[in-house]
Amino acid sequence: MTGCVFNIQKFSIHDGPGIRTTVFLKGCPLRCLWCHNPEGLSREREIEYEPTKCILCGACGGVCENHAFSEESGHLYARESCTRCGRCLERCVAGALKFVGNDMTVEQVMKKVLSDKIFYETSGGGMTVSGGEPFYQHEFTTELLKAAKAEGLHTAVETSGFCRTEIILAALPCIDLFLFDYKATGDELHRKLTGVPQAPILDNLRAVSDAGGKIVLRCPIIPGANDTEEHFAAIAALAEEISGIEHVDLEPYHPLGTGKAEKIGKVQEFVSKIPEKDRMEEIRSYIAGCTSKPVKIS
Ligand code: SF4
Ligand code: SF4
Structure with a gap:
């Protein structure tokens, strides 16, 4: 079996605990206006x-x-x-x-991932599967995660949560940590900003938690799109409600997607501004005041 991989990022320190290798897979059903990895949207090379x-x-x-x-x-x-x-x-x-995007077998990806095993062992790191949306190529993702677990690695997935529930639950035994996105509050706004409905994502978030999955709730902060008090309150409420959420990560907008889109002949029309450090701290502090779970800025 092969998967279409568009990047294997070594020494990654933002995609889960410790030093990690992050495997980026092509294909995503969402169309977030600010997408940071537009080269991961299409499943095709x-x-x-x-x-x-x-x-x-x-x-x-x-x-x-x-x-x-x-x-x-x-x-x-x-x-x-x-x-x-x-x-x-x-x-x-x-x-x-x-x-x-290159078609690679699980064995080929694992060979690259395992070449840094020593760093995972000394730092508490491992392998993260990202994208795109990792469950868009769910068979490959699940096989890759199984192979990593067989080697004793810590595993994480960075997911939008938009996929069939049975797919995500089938992979759950091989996933030590879900880096689960929460992008907008309210179905209408969610559709406008990401192109897909919100309900299946929330259903999957609850299903992962109910099945014992450990979750970091990852919340992109996009000025002009989702930086509202209503959204911040909803983030805190979710963190309180869902027992599997261990902490909340706030991710400030950056405009890197614009240049990446141009290189593959696409146009990213949405432009926002990078939130000031003080503003991020203000948001963090507001959310942290409404939930008992830790809230961090990544
Ligand atoms: S530009 Fe021409 S040569 Fe290059 S990949 Fe496309 S068809 Fe092939
Ligand atoms: S013209 Fe530019 S893109 Fe074409 S082969 Fe030469 S350097 Fe590469």
């Missing part, structure tokens, strides 16, 4: 073109049978003509063209 690296050598145009490149005004890449055959990538010595 894509091609990234970085104009700042391009030396205008013309080698790509020389091998493309579909005439996807033109040098009439600088360098144009017509993605609609591209079949992603990869011929041009082999010719691009400047590294301006590269695939986003």
Whole structure:
């Protein structure tokens, strides 16, 4: 079995306890306006073109049978003509063209993950599966988690929680920690900001907790989208209600998704601003005042 992997991030310290390797899988059913990893949205392999690296050598145009490149005004890449055959990538010595997403077996991923086992053992770390949405490729994700557990690794998944409940519960015995997103309060706003309804996510959050899953509730703070008192109160209420939630992580918005989207020919129109440190502390303190669970800024 293979999964489409778009990044394997070593020495990650923000995706669960200790030093970790985070495996990013392609494919996500959500369309969050501020998506920090737009290269993980499509399940398909894509091609990234970085104009700042391009030396205008013309080698790509020389091998493309579909005439996807033109040098009439600088360098144009017509993605609609591209079949992603990869011929041009082999010719691009400047590294301006590269695939986003490679089909890998569980064994291939585990080989990379296990090469840092010593660091997991000394730091209490392990492997985190992220994306995209890890359960979009649920069979691969579950097999990967099983393989990691068989090696004695601590495992975590970074999930939107938007998938069929039976899928998430089937994987639960191999997951030591859920990094579970909570993005907006109220179905109408949730649909507007993420493109999907909220109810299945809340159902899964409760199902994971009821089944004994350990959860960190991860809450992106997006000025102009979800930074309301109503939302902060709902975060605290959820933390109080759901016993599996161990703590709340607040994640300030950053605009990195905009540049990443451009490289794969997409446009991220939504723009917010990075919240000031004082504002984040104000939000943290407000939520912490309404729940007994720890509230942290990541
Ligand atoms: S991947 Fe293939 S079809 Fe696409 S631009 Fe490169 S050579 Fe042309
Ligand atoms: S082969 Fe690479 S460096 Fe040369 S023109 Fe094409 S994208 Fe630019």
